Amino acid sequence: MSEPALGCTDDHCITCxxxxxxxxxxxxxEARELATGHDDSGVATEIDTTLVGPVAPGxxxxxxxxxxxxxxxxxxxx
Amino acid sequence: xxxxxxFRDAELGGALAxxxxxxxxxxxxxxxMEVCGGHTHSIYKYGVxxxxxxxxxxxxxxxxxxxxxxxxxxxxxxxxxxxxEVIFTCFGDMMxxxxxxxxxxxxxxxxxxxxxxYSPLDAMRIAKSEPDRQVVFFAIxxxxxxxxxxxxxxxxxxxxxxxxxxxxxxxxxxxxxxxxLDSPDLRLDAFVGPGHVSTVVGARPFEFIPADYGKPIVxxxxxxxxxxxxxxxxxxxxxxxxxxxxNQYKRxxxxxxxxxxxxxxxxxFALRPHFEWRGxxxxxxxxxxxxxxxxxxxAEQRWPVPGVRVADPKACQCGEVLKGVIKPWECxxxxxxxxxERPIGTCMVSSEGxxxxxxxxxxxxxxxxxx
Numbered sequence: 001m002s003e004p005a006l007g008c009t010d011d012h013c014i015t016c017x018x019x020x021x022x023x024x025x026x027x028x029x030e031a032r033e034l035a036t037g038h039d040d041s042g043v044a045t046e047i048d049t050t051l052v053g054p055v056a057p058g059x060x061x062x063x064x065x066x067x068x069x070x071x072x073x074x075x076x077x078x
Numbered sequence: 079x080x081x082x083x084x085f086r087d088a089e090l091g092g093a094l095a096x097x098x099x100x101x102x103x104x105x106x107x108x109x110x111m112e113v114c115g116g117h118t119h120s121i122y123k124y125g126v127x128x129x130x131x132x133x134x135x136x137x138x139x140x141x142x143x144x145x146x147x148x149x150x151x152x153x154x155x156x157x158x159x160x161x162x163e164v165i166f167t168c169f170g171d172m173m174x175x176x177x178x179x180x181x182x183x184x185x186x187x188x189x190x191x192x193x194x195x196y197s198p199l200d201a202m203r204i205a206k207s208e209p210d211r212q213v214v215f216f217a218i219x220x221x222x223x224x225x226x227x228x229x230x231x232x233x234x235x236x237x238x239x240x241x242x243x244x245x246x247x248x249x250x251x252x253x254x255x256x257x258x259l260d261s262p263d264l265r266l267d268a269f270v271g272p273g274h275v276s277t278v279v280g281a282r283p284f285e286f287i288p289a290d291y292g293k294p295i296v297x298x299x300x301x302x303x304x305x306x307x308x309x310x311x312x313x314x315x316x317x318x319x320x321x322x323x324x325n326q327y328k329r330x331x332x333x334x335x336x337x338x339x340x341x342x343x344x345x346x347f348a349l350r351p352h353f354e355w356r357g358x359x360x361x362x363x364x365x366x367x368x369x370x371x372x373x374x375x376x377a378e379q380r381w382p383v384p385g386v387r388v389a390d391p392k393a394c395q396c397g398e399v400l401k402g403v404i405k406p407w408e409c410x411x412x413x414x415x416x417x418x419e420r421p422i423g424t425c426m427v428s429s430e431g432x433x434x435x436x437x438x439x440x441x442x443x444x445x446x447x448x449x
């Protein structure tokens with residue numbers, strides 16, 4: 001696995017609790033609740049998908065510290 | 079990038095800035111705290127502050143976990159990192175946070191095996207590939223990050239890993255907000271609420287802010303248009319005499335939060351009776367420890383740690399900055415003795431820290447036109 005761009009950069013810091021990045025799923029391992037995805041810069045990384053349920057290639061996820069914390073594109077009620 | 083493009087639109091930003099200008103009452107000063115360091119960073123990166131009239135003041139809150147970590151906890155981490163059998167892992171920014179006798183980066187230079195990771199899962203991966211070593215993860219962060227640690231520990235337990243543990247410094251967002259609201263130093267009109275913490279906890283936990291303190295809060299996204307729209311929503315509430323929790327970031331924040339995340343956190347963590355916050359002191363039930371079911375993964379139970387409270391350097395005014403009492407450039411050592419290259423205070427370490435955001439984007443002072 002290459003070093004992901006999802007770490008501390010000028011734009012975002014994984015340590016600082018509230019920063020997350022968009023990742024597109026390219027491969028899903030439903031049994032282990034893991035997926036491989038890449039961010040806008042194309043760097044691949046492994047993601048824990050437990051919190052968002054089953055994912056499929058093409059899904060867009062909001063990822064923080066290696067864990068998908070939300071799906072992108074679902075509008076929630078107020 | 080579809081998620082962000084429309085939220086960086088200059089025309090839309092300009093329209094919102096005009097709406098803000100037309101909504102504020104001349105002569106009234108609005109003090110709005112953005113709780114989260116991610117917001118602080120965006121505000122200065124995109125110049126959101128420059129689009130606001132001078133009587134709308136943004137106050138930077140305590141929502142950067144690196145900035146609020148006390149020196150004593152860094153010392154505890156360094157003590158474990160120096161154990162010969164230990165591979166100590168942490169996020170990048172944590173490496174430069176000063177303890178009383180140096181940083182983790184300096185401990186690494188002295189020979190400790192300290193490695194930067196991008197996620198707790200990365201740390202666990204190291205443990206699996208180095209079965210003869212003990213891998214310790216320095217867990218830090220609010221409720222956004224805590225589920226990631228919890229899920230990793232669940233995986234470690236399920237796989238029977240015995241050489242992986244964590245020193246838990248996770249904190250929760252509501253107690254420090256209540257402490258700030260109870261502080262006599264600070265008078266706030268409203269809050270821009272943390273966006274990604276709210277993907278986990280939802281917007282509901284913030285209902286105490288309007289209910290108990292009579293102040294609006296708008297949970298906000300992180301792009302410039304998100305923040306400007308949140309300011310508009312706050313000003314409208316104040317103008318109309320409303321006081322509510324509103325959710326500007328509905329595209330990812332469910333009002334009730336992520337129930338699976340809350341469930342896994344309650345399984346893996348338990349509340350500490352109190353936890354020290356830099357600049358804010360000890361706050362009751364604001365920190366997390368590993369629950370009894372996960373005590374085997376608690377690094378603080380595997381190795382002795384100093385556990386000593388260390389006072390902040392006298393020159394450092396991080397406490398006042400974190401409470402929004404002073405602006406970063408008003409600190410005596412800002413930009414002189416304390417810089418991102420050689421930080422004295424934690425607010426200068428992380429890019430989300432208020433001092434680093436001001437320093438990196440050239441905000442050494444601020445003068446704006448009064449409406």
